[in-house]
Amino acid sequence: MTLLWNPQRPSPMPYHRYRPFHDRVRVPVTGRDWPAARLERAPLWVPVDLRDGNQALAEPMDTPRKRRLFDLLVRLGFKEIEVGYPSASRTDFDFVRHLVTSGAVPRDVTPVVFTPARPDLIDRTFESIEGMERAVVHLYVATSPVWREVVLRRDRAEIARTVREAAELMARRAGDAPGVRFQFSPETFNLTEPDFVLELCDGLTGLWDASPDRPVTHNLPATVEIATPNVYADQIEYMHRHLARRDSVILSVHPHNDRGTGVACAELAVLAGAQRVEGCLFGNGERTGNVDLVTLALNLFAQGVDPMVDFGDIDAVRETVEHCNRIPVPVRHPYAGDLVHTAFSGTHQDAISKGLAEHARRAAESGVPEREAPWAVPYLPVDPADLGRTYEAVIRVNSQSGKGGSAYLLRARHGVDLPEPMRPEFAVAVQEMTDASGREATADELYDLFAAAYLAEGEVALDDWSVHEESPGLHRFVCTLRVGERTGDHEGAGPGPLTAFADALTGAGVKTEVLELVEDGPVTFARCRVDGRAVWGAGRADGSPLTGSVRAVLSAANRAAR
Ligand SMILES: CC(=O)SCCNC(=O)CCNC(=O)[C@H](O)C(C)(C)COP(=O)(O)OP(=O)(O)OC[C@H]1O[C@@H](n2cnc3c(N)ncnc32)[C@H](O)[C@@H]1OP(=O)(O)O
Numbered sequence: 001m002t003l004l005w006n007p008q009r010p011s012p013m014p015y016h017r018y019r020p021f022h023d024r025v026r027v028p029v030t031g032r033d034w035p036a037a038r039l040e041r042a043p044l045w046v047p048v049d050l051r052d053g054n055q056a057l058a059e060p061m062d063t064p065r066k067r068r069l070f071d072l073l074v075r076l077g078f079k080e081i082e083v084g085y086p087s088a089s090r091t092d093f094d095f096v097r098h099l100v101t102s103g104a105v106p107r108d109v110t111p112v113v114f115t116p117a118r119p120d121l122i123d124r125t126f127e128s129i130e131g132m133e134r135a136v137v138h139l140y141v142a143t144s145p146v147w148r149e150v151v152l153r154r155d156r157a158e159i160a161r162t163v164r165e166a167a168e169l170m171a172r173r174a175g176d177a178p179g180v181r182f183q184f185s186p187e188t189f190n191l192t193e194p195d196f197v198l199e200l201c202d203g204l205t206g207l208w209d210a211s212p213d214r215p216v217t218h219n220l221p222a223t224v225e226i227a228t229p230n231v232y233a234d235q236i237e238y239m240h241r242h243l244a245r246r247d248s249v250i251l252s253v254h255p256h257n258d259r260g261t262g263v264a265c266a267e268l269a270v271l272a273g274a275q276r277v278e279g280c281l282f283g284n285g286e287r288t289g290n291v292d293l294v295t296l297a298l299n300l301f302a303q304g305v306d307p308m309v310d311f312g313d314i315d316a317v318r319e320t321v322e323h324c325n326r327i328p329v330p331v332r333h334p335y336a337g338d339l340v341h342t343a344f345s346g347t348h349q350d351a352i353s354k355g356l357a358e359h360a361r362r363a364a365e366s367g368v369p370e371r372e373a374p375w376a377v378p379y380l381p382v383d384p385a386d387l388g389r390t391y392e393a394v395i396r397v398n399s400q401s402g403k404g405g406s407a408y409l410l411r412a413r414h415g416v417d418l419p420e421p422m423r424p425e426f427a428v429a430v431q432e433m434t435d436a437s438g439r440e441a442t443a444d445e446l447y448d449l450f451a452a453a454y455l456a457e458g459e460v461a462l463d464d465w466s467v468h469e470e471s472p473g474l475h476r477f478v479c480t481l482r483v484g485e486r487t488g489d490h491e492g493a494g495p496g497p498l499t500a501f502a503d504a505l506t507g508a509g510v511k512t513e514v515l516e517l518v519e520d521g522p523v524t525f526a527r528c529r530v531d532g533r534a535v536w537g538a539g540r541a542d543g544s545p546l547t548g549s550v551r552a553v554l555s556a557a558n559r560a561a562r
């Protein structure tokens with residue numbers, strides 16, 4: 001049926017090659033609490049940058065880079081950190097040994113080491129953590145039908161045996177070391193039959209004798225995203241409700257981002273009962289990456305919930321992560337990208353500029369410091385200052401901008417506060433400039449434009465001027481004026497110094513009347529009627545208000561002459 005309101009036509013794309021998730025995995029729905037749940041506290045965040053993130057880098061990190069990232073993660077407040085896949089390479093093994101021998105691991109931080117279900121590699125993993133006070137040994141095996149059939153070539157029973165044997169070896173290797181705990185990941189969980197995941201996880205909970213004091217972590221990855229986040233939430237809630245000895249299990253999730261919904265998957269999974277979230281800073285990781293822990297934590301922060309990690313200097317975090325990964329963070333990355341607190345467009349700038357002024361006003365009114373006052377500035381979900389950013393980048397001007405943007409930059413960066421009625425005419429000049437260049441205009445370029453338009457010399461020049469009060473209510477202004485080619489000495493009289501100057505100008509042939517004066521800050525503004533036209537002028541006060549006013553009137557005379 002052709003819908004009148006939707007004129008789209010069938011595309012030539014071969015979508016018939018792909019199957020919806022419900023043809024690929026059974027998602028049992030036995031009640032659903034997550035849609036009404038709320039995010040009220042931070043889950044246990046577990047950065048996997050040094051393992052999952054690292055295995056996705058063209059140049060995996062060496063020990064100095066790994067150490068720098070590890071120290072950053074500790075400083076940020078992470079308490080469980082996956083530090084590597086020690087059986088995979090000498091570099092990874094050596095780094096875990098470095099952590100053991102260097103004393104880099106604080107007492108309240110637990111490293112996690114990752115291993116496949118192979119006896120030789122499990123042995124090597126345990127070798128790497130010898131002497132480590134606390135560690136989680138993390139076992140993984142892929143469990144979904146495609147991986148079973150195509151990759152591992154083992155059926156369900158064989159996979160279950162592989163997992164059991166690996167887990168038994170792990171338990172033997174750990175002995176009764178109180179500092180070692182266990183984690184299991186059924187890789188490709190989101191494509192695996194739920195009853196098989198339960199069989200494997202519950203088997204391990206029993207085999208490892210998990211208890212509330214020594215819980216096991218069952219980590220349920222969306223290894224490759226296959227569906228909308230609500231489906232993952234259903235899968236997690238099902239496990240949350242059905243896992244055995246639930247009080248002895250830490251239910252963890254590990255979303256990737258193939259459909260671009262890793263963050264949503266993690267958030268809905270926490271609503272559905274997950275207590276622990278694995279991810280990477282800024283979403284590094286294979287293909288489209290792991291879920292981004294920065295976005296997740298700051299999403300909580302922006303809801304008034306303590307993220308339990310400190311991203312108060314986001315640019316320093318970004319700099320270290322970019323150095324270690326050798327991958328730049330995109331300019332639109334939530335919270336951390338270069339442009340994410342910036343508005344170029346006119347109406348947004350207007351709203352932000354009004355919002356910032358209102359924020360300052362309310363803070364002053366209630367006697368609360370601005371950085372403590374409740375935040376409600378349009379278009380800025382969080383105060384950039386809370387992330388260690390300044391307001392400099394908040395408003396930037398190009399041809400999409402309006403009068404508010406250029407006025408804001410002139411005020412914020414040059415102390416020049418254009419009177420409201422003057423802003424539209426300046427915005428026209430700005431737009432002409434930015435339309436012509438196709439570029440952004442910096443605050444300095446805006447000032448130069450303003451100075452050329454309002455502060456520069458013109459047709460009318462003033463020299464050797466003085467003013468005095470001849471008698472109460474009568475001022476006399478004496479000066480030399482050049483108007484075009486003609487230069488002459490002039491005098492004017494009036495009740496105030498400026499009316500006297502206007503009179504002198506009128507005497508020199510430039511009929512001038514001062515309508516309004518705005519003397520506030522380093523530049524004074526005057527609206528005058530010059531030869532019948534109302535025009536604005538501006539003058540630098542340079543410490544003397546009268547000088548500013550005289551120059552502003554002269555500027556108006558010049559602008560009228562142009
Ligand atoms: C979801 C994840 O992120 S999983 C982790 C991915 N990370 C990495 O692969 C980086 C580190 N890996 C490596 O360095 C290597 O793959 C090693 C050292 C672990 C193993 O190397 P190799 O012995 O050369 O094996 P290879 O890399 O070809 O891996 C494929 C083999 O592992 C088997 N395998 C895959 N996953 C697992 C697992 N979880 N447990 C046991 N065996 C597994 C495959 O069935 C295949 O076996 P086959 O050769 O008998 O067919």
Ligand SMILES: CC(C)C(=O)C(=O)O
Nearest residue numbers: 140185187188221223
């Ligand atoms: C094995 C798990 C933890 C994983 O890395 C994944 O599935 O992406």
